[in-house]
Amino acid sequence: MGILEKIGDIEREIARTQKNKATEHHLGLLKAKLAKFRAELLEPKSAGGAKGEGFDVMKSGDARVVMIGFPSVGKSTLLNKVTKTQSEAGAYEFTTLTCIPGKIDYNGAEIQLLDLPGIIEGAAQGKGRGRQVIAVARTADLILMMLDATKSRKQRTLLEAELEAVGLRINTRKPNIYFKIKKGGGISYNKTCNLTHLNERLVAQILQSYKIFNAEILIREDCTVDQFIDVVLGNRKYVKCLYCYNKVDEISLEEVDRLAHEPNTVVVSCEQNLNLDYLIEQIWYHLNLLRVYTKKRGEFPDFSDGLIMRNGATVEHVCHSIHRSLVENFKYALVWGTSTKHDPQRVGLAHTVDTEDVVQIVSK
Structure with a gap:
């Protein structure tokens, strides 16, 4: 059985398992296995084989912003509007086939803006050019998630799931957990608060699934199993994300108002040049x-x-x-x-x- 099949089996088992106190331990171990297989999928152990073409763009300026989104949501049009770069835009999908950098000059800062090819569902498993796109997203100081205001809210959920699957944690901070692998002495487990999702036995079994038998752990906040696994893996990237809904000139004012009041969200129309100045202000603000x-x-x-x-x-x-x-x-x-x-x-x-x-x- 291949890794994709194993991942699918675990995801189906997690989906059909009722979530309660009795199953919490079992679900925690399943999530640990799932994270392990996903890591193997994204970083194959085999060193052989030719490398595919990547999107290696030199980081420049004071900060890097990466646009991700499904095809034809207006990424190329936005790049053309707010930078001096020309990225081919069209009314058909997959107009952009490689990574195109641009530069925003604002408040004396040079902000690098990258237009990446549209990703498709399953990008985390390598479908389309998803791996290259998401690899560049991991280098970003800010992710600008481009969304089509005329389409369903499912697009945002799917994109967040793709980023989550490759270890990108958006608009969240690293859990307050001290974790260090040691050469001996077994598992040293301590906590400074009441835990509702973890216990010493579950922590030890998760570590054993990663062949870690000697470690020092100090948990300083009530974290979830997923957060603890993130700390153990140590390769998670915590990055801010700004949601940008394009094509708001094609929806009702009530819908525009609803979207505009969502957290970390800006509504624009690239074709009509609506709200683009405010978008750049918010990019500056979110870059901190x-x-x-x-x-x-x-x-x-x-x-x-x-x-x-x-x-x-x-x-x-x-x-x-x-x-x-x-x-x-x-x-x-x-x-x-x-x-x-x-x-x-x-x-x-x-x-x-x-x-x-x-x-x-x-x-x-």
Whole structure:
């Protein structure tokens, strides 16, 4: 029996098993097996055979946004509208056959936008060019899920399932679990809260299914079996996703209003140029970027060329963005802006900067 057949059998058994306290243990072990087979499917052990053509596009700019969606939802049209790149768009499916990069210039940042071929159901198992598409999606700072507002809500559910199957966890954070494989000593299991989905016996059996017999585990929150398996596998990618419903000019205002009020969602019409500016604003917001300016002693700040940083960046990150050697010779920094109690404030490397702050580095 091949891996696909084994995956199918486990999925059918999970579907027909009633979910209650009595079956929770059995379902947990089934999910562990399912995750193991999916990992084998996506990363075959065989080293032989010719490699297929991939979509290896060099990462550039301050952030990467990857558009995924089914064929003919408007990905190429959007790329043409918001960047200077021309991606072939047509009224038929599979117009785009490879990865086409574009660049959005916004708030002084260069945001790389990738137009990928439309994926089909079963992409996680390699149907169509699904594996290549999803492999690129794993490199994204933000996934822009393009959806057709005139079609059923099932399209979103199917795309989320495809991403889930290849270890992409969208709009969620990594579980608060400490896990480390050891060379000996057996399984050391501890928890700091009440668990409703896991217990020590189930944890040990899940680890045994992955041939892990010596490990240290500390569970700090009430997590599910799936979340624990994600931590054990260690290859999950946690990424933000912005849902973009296109073709809203073809549906009722009531439906537009309903879609627009869903979390992490923007409604647009690429053909009619409706709401595209707001979409770019939301891409910036979901990328969690900020802009910081620098100044030299005795000079005015250069407001024409800011540094693009992630929210939560510190003065140390600012130093690294300017030049690596600055940290070694760092004495202190003067900061003007909303992150300070007074202007200027003398701070150290650990000071967290805010957007539009001005930073002056003083070296030894």
